[in-house]
């Protein structure tokens with residue numbers, strides 16, 4: 001299967017990519033790892049007139065410790081995240097989710113920026129980014145702006161990223177909750193995309209839950225923070241019964257996806273099971 | 284569009300349409316038909332090759348994305364007619380039946396052993412998740428990788 005014809009431009013820098021986006025107008029699309037875009041172009045579900053390739057920009061491929069937060073370049077691949085000691089220490093949920101994206105070949109090419117820009121409701125990172133309380137940095141012709149993860153995912157396939165902006169960086173706060181975080185996934189056995197992905201970041205004090213953030217991927221039309229679970233456990237002594245009560249709230253009052261493999265009811269039940277496992281693991 | 288790349292140590296330059304897939308470029312423009320197309324939908328791993336030392340599915344990459352890249356395919360694994368130890372191990376342990384998945388399996392095994400020279404059985408199975416064997420010879424493939432890992436002491 002071959003994509004429809006298009007014009008190909010290789011950007012020499014982020015600012016070059018932004019001016020190319022303006023120059024080529026509506027039919028132009030950014031190409032990063034290509035692991036969502038190229039398959040959809042082969043199926044001709046997507047037929048961009050111009051591809052602007054940022055895949056080789058080393059200025060977007062970094063992971064660095066900024067003290068208050070980890071800065072991750074949009075071009076960092078899943079493999080870079082999976083194999084980073086820094087991320088494993090300060091945000092284990094992110095390294096665990098990176099190591100479970102697709103397969104090795106996909107992880108060698110796909111990027112965190114590509115996942116967040118694409119915003120597939122079935123992607124792994126969105127729930128993780130929410131649980132880690134990340135900030136997303138984007139750049140346009142007017143300069144840079146930051147978007148809180150909570151404001152970033154606006155709907156099914158929709159994000160706060162504008163058509164002519166480039167996602168450049170993801171910032172993960174280095175707090176106690178993020179250092180004690182995990183990601184558990186119930187994958188589609190063939191595609192490896194999550195039916196349910198549950199990310200939890202939780203700090204504890206004297207056997208109680210001090211701070212907690214829970215994010216779900218794959219469950220709803222868009223990833224979400226689950227305040228039901230969070231409120232039920234915040235400030236409570238951590239025990240089998242408090243965890244069971246909190247995880248029973250998973251996805252409560254949310255509209256939940258349903259497909260031929262996993263019905264709404266089953267997905268909701270699995271959201272509860274995965275929340276319980278994640279909370280137990282961190283307690 | 285002009286695209287140059289080094290494939291198995293030889294420099295190539297071709298004029299290609301931007302929509303040319305890397306696998307198509309290797310097979311049709313360079314005659315390197317050892318890289319197979321199984322699914323053409325990014326799932327089976329038969330088209331796995333190395334781009335700058337990392338495994339990728341060449342059906343999911345455009346040739347133009349690899350301008351300037353260093354590429355290795357199954358044809359580049361043997362040296363002067365001597366099979367690579369991983370190839371030897373697949374032969375020794377009967378890690379192939381029809382052989383269709385084998386080029387991809389060998390390159391994925393290479394990537395695994397490069398990153399983790401002494402993998403456990405579980406790690407081998409996890410590392411080969413992106414490669415399907417329609418003959419379902421997985422047990423012997425795992426044994427072949429174990430054998431290769433023992434060879435390189």
Ligand SMILES: Cc1cc2nc3c(=O)[nH]c(=O)nc-3n(C[C@H](O)[C@H](O)[C@H](O)COP(=O)(O)OP(=O)(O)OC[C@H]3O[C@@H](n4cnc5c(N)ncnc54)[C@H](O)[C@@H]3O)c2cc1C
Pocket residue numbers: 029030031032033034035036037038039074075100101102103106109110111112113114115117118120122123124125165166167168191192193194325326343
């Ligand atoms: C076989 C297979 C299995 C997979 N399994 C999983 C899985 O289990 N879980 C999972 O989460 N994902 C999975 N994926 C998707 C994979 O993670 C992709 O790598 C990812 O979705 C997109 O990243 P990319 O860099 O390849 O982006 P591309 O495909 O290059 O781009 C995707 C979209 O984002 C835009 N874009 C990319 N980067 C930027 C940027 N910096 N700024 C603005 N816009 C940008 C592009 O214009 C395009 O619209 C799988 C993919 C394949 C092929």
Ligand code: FES
Pocket residue numbers: 319320321322323324325326327328329330331340341342343
């Ligand atoms: S042919 Fe490329 S993954 Fe199947």
Ligand code: FES
Pocket residue numbers: 378379380381382383384385415416417418419420
């Ligand atoms: S040996 Fe036949 S597909 Fe693997």
